[in-house]
Amino acid sequence: MTMNRRDFLKVSALAGGGLLMGVSFAGCSGAQRRIQQNFEATGAFRPNMYLTIRRDDKILVDVEKSEMGQGIWTSHAMLVAEELGVDMDQIETSSADAARKYQTSFGLQQTGGSTSAAESFLPVRKAAATAREMLIAAAAAEWKVDARECSVEKGVVHHQPSDRTLRYGELAEAAVYVEIPDDPPLKDIEDFEVIGTASRRIDAREKVDGSAVFGIDVEVPDKVCALCIHPPIMGAEANSVDAEKARQMTGIIDVVSLPCGVAVVAEKYWQARRAAPSVNIEWSEPPLAELSSEQVRKVAATTARKEGRKQLDDGDVGIIDDRDNLTVVEAEYASPYLAHAPMEPQNCTVHVRENAVEVWAPTQSPTVVQEAIARFTGMARGDVTVHVTLLGGGFGRRLVPDFTVEAAMISDAVGRPVQLIWSREDDTRCGYYRPINHNALRGAVDDDGNAVAWRYHNVSQTILPDVAPTLAAIFPEWFPMAARRIKSETMHGLVHSGSLPEILAMEGAKPPYKIDNLRLEYTPIRTPMPVCLWRAVGHSFNGFVVESFVDELAHAAGADPYLFRRQMLDDEPELLEVLDRAAEAADWGEPLPDGVGRGIAVHESFDTPVAQVIEASLENGEIRMHRIVCVVNCGIALNPDIVRAQMEGGIIFGLSAALRQEITFTDGRVEQGNFDDYPMMTMIDTPPIEVHIIDSTDEPTGVGEPGLPPAAPALANAIYDASGVRLRDMPFEKNLAKLRSRD
């Protein structure tokens, strides 16, 4: 049984009692009344949860997805501008607070899985079209004309026959009393004027003049600041704390023992940082102290060589050993634990009061934060208000609410609003990593150079159990808290028992190629090291494995790696198209300077096929890249320039991991702490990147993650082409050094 994310979404929606949001804004008299009450309170027309039209003609768009760099503020504004007929500069965007009505993604209000554009395309346009129809109806009533004679343009309703106009702001009051239309017409994709243009990012100005407010910039009256001294080994508790000296230091308010560490609270954050080294703590020995990543790596490797739990078994992979005249290829790949390392360290501001909690969080999961803090305080979810700030990167780490609960604990202890800021070292060492993997492959090509068999056993640490508690937020509030918790835990129980497959570890594991004998196996491993979703999740390693191994088969068959893939993609026209376009744009087959090689890879993730060609060489044993070509088919590109930016970013993120990132731990201690020992790509490592977007009028698909998976294999394949060295272990720079020392 293979299950993809969409199936999973159905399962989780079902679990939550069918929570997928309908896209009609009519149908309940309550909605009509709310619009009027809202007008009385604010003087603005708010036809639904996505937008507000003010009497001064400003359009305010509430974005329920977190803006973490992917450009969702801009694309929401574009969707609204399109259907409402206004200029982009008439629109202001802000982040919506956590609310059940926004729970669209896996039954959560969540920004992840490259879903932002796809999930908003219809509802946001519907929301704006609803407003448009109500404004038109209001104007027609005012003029006593037929609404069908009216149209909208640049923020006004226009009555053509009499050439009269009324601005939206002038209509705001009258529109409040118009009946909400049931099914307002949407523009045809062919008629789009805003969508599909490279409109400037709506958040760019505040991000170049320093005024953008990230979580770390939140100001709240009476706020105090905190850091948390986390144990050197995750899970350890403070047996004894000596904070005498620290308490005497300027500005220190309190030193508080928490289950997860010891918090130092001060008027200013710099005071907490100065005092922290004076706190002496004796830590307990947690279970993780028994464990080293090297052990996990070895166990994963040994396990991968055995048989795993079958996920798919087509034809008969037994022919690999049984049939004569086959060239058999065997290879093992490995990839390590990885941290997300967003540029803004985790932080959160929380004020726990007697009967209510207010939270300001750079989070990808507002309703998960709400649930988690409700659970900690014992309050109802509705008593926890979560404001979402701009996020200085997310990449999956900010789906986990751990740092927000920590902030709530500290606020609860000191009775004031607390801003908790993690150090970079906390951010690197406090867990929730991309899981470690070991992958064993066997394949065969026949005399005619066709791939005839493929067997893949993936061993990786399973993700769902560690993120299962967050699923409690799926369930409605009338479910008692304990029941929500048990339900969410049953889901991970199901995964662990094998009755629900681990979709995340196996996504992207099935090669898109026509190979008659195909078997996929998976074996989960569990360790106390917490893991979670990391940009592109399972695709981040499966893309590497599949696209490297198909390259190895091509070389075994003596075939050109591009043509070899091509001949097996008859049933995958979209993949074939991006592959062909990439080969053409990258001058595949044209001669290259001595020592430079080309590598190609194609992979579909989050419904978006992407192909890449990388030119690279080894210079004095160092990997150098010279050119990257990327072709993407993401349906209609809402904003082509943002799509290009997401591809560039995904590629560079993927290459940082491919080249040099790795989280290791010895006796439970994470060995990396900051950007010097967990290094990323820099400008000097980055070659020119060309991105081509396939013209399409299909509905938009994800772009935040799909640029990542093909990058590592395209690079490994290029290095092989250039030098004959096959890189199978990430990170490559370490892999190369090992290979060299063996020579």
Place this chain on the structure above:
Amino acid sequence: MKITVNGSEYEVDVPDDVPLLWVLREELGMTGTKFGCGKAVCGACTVHIDGKARRSCSFPVGDVGDRAVTTIEGLGEDGALHAVQQAWLQGNVPQCGYCQSGQIMQAVTLLRARPDPTDDEIDAAMSASLCRCGTYPRIRAAIKEAARTLAEETNVQDDS
């Protein structure tokens, strides 16, 4: 002690060894300068001290003395954006945006020293300013764009 930031003098009451970053953010409320690593390895906290790019997270406020500090908030003149900020807007450079104050401050000093930088010079000046979102190709292009604008401005001034 007294400290001059963006042309104004401020009196701050902090120990000498407090990093300038936190004085800017917490004592003066200028939050455009960001905290990324705290040990001079990422560039998010870059400001100018007497026109030179400095990592404020690792620069004790006591060492500033009477030198002039400029932050992202004080880069433009009379509310207008600096040519480098303008080029950043034009090129849709920011993604999450968190590193961009530092990138811009670093780029401004590069262009002062090298008004028409080569790719190698850009790489050398910018490679210690990290961007997790991967905006490097756009930063490179925006620096060249800003160089063109600044050259035109200089020409206009020379002509007049």
